[in-house]
Amino acid sequence: MSEFIWSLRGRCYKLGDNIPHPGGVIPASLVTARETDPKVLIPRLFEETDPGFSTRCKPGDLIVTGRNFGMGSKAPGYIAMQALGLGLLCESMSVQAYREAISTGLRVLSPCDGISLLCENGDDIEANFQTGVFINHTRGIEHSFPPVREGLQDLLAKGGTIAWLEHWWRTTGSMAKLEN
Structure with missing residues (x-):
């Protein structure tokens, strides 16, 4: 087994507050169908929030969200994010959503109070999920958040x-x- 990579560096995809899992992260129809196949989920990731997201993102990119991310504790969106090699940094998310994200193997940091103020879409950002260190290379900002x-x-x-x-x-x- 290869060594786990704790740091990701890539493009910032910034989302707002109150993004629900069904209908915001992944279509509700895939949640109710209990779809778990990444090949089915990936093209539909964030299609209602950020159309075309799955065609633009690359492994190592980081999704930065505001408060209350992923309401409605379901795993399909986290499965797609993990399969794409993305990371997730949230100002806040429910315990159930956090548990689902970790259970799929998705690198996630939450709570990251004020992270939305530290970056914008397209910034070159980096996060170490083991130490909690966040760096915005575009803006020359470094900040620490609670690690996994x-x-x-x-x-x-x-x-x-x-x-x-x-x-x-x-x-x-x-x-x-x-x-x-």
Whole structure:
């Protein structure tokens, strides 16, 4: 397994406050259908909030949001963001939304109080999710936010809940015990 990359550097995609998961991050129809295939989800990511987003973003780009991001705790949008190699920096999001994002293996920092004031669309920004250090290279700004909690870092580094559980089963020999 390759070493997990804790820092992302790329273009800033700034969104506002109160972006709901269904209808804002991903169409509600995909949420209710419980779609989890990244190939289906990626082209529809932010299509109602930022049309054409999935064709413009690149791995390492960072989504910066205001308060109350991702209301309605669902995973499809986070699956698409993780598959695209993006990171997420939120002024605030619910515990359920944060849990869903981490469980999919998405690099996410929240709360990032005032982050919306530190960047604009298109800025060259960088975030280290293990240390919480945020740098806006375009504007020459550096700021620290709370990092991913230590207890969640292993889960994130393994790729989310399913990958962590698969690793746990392989390394503890529990799978062999169940098969016998």
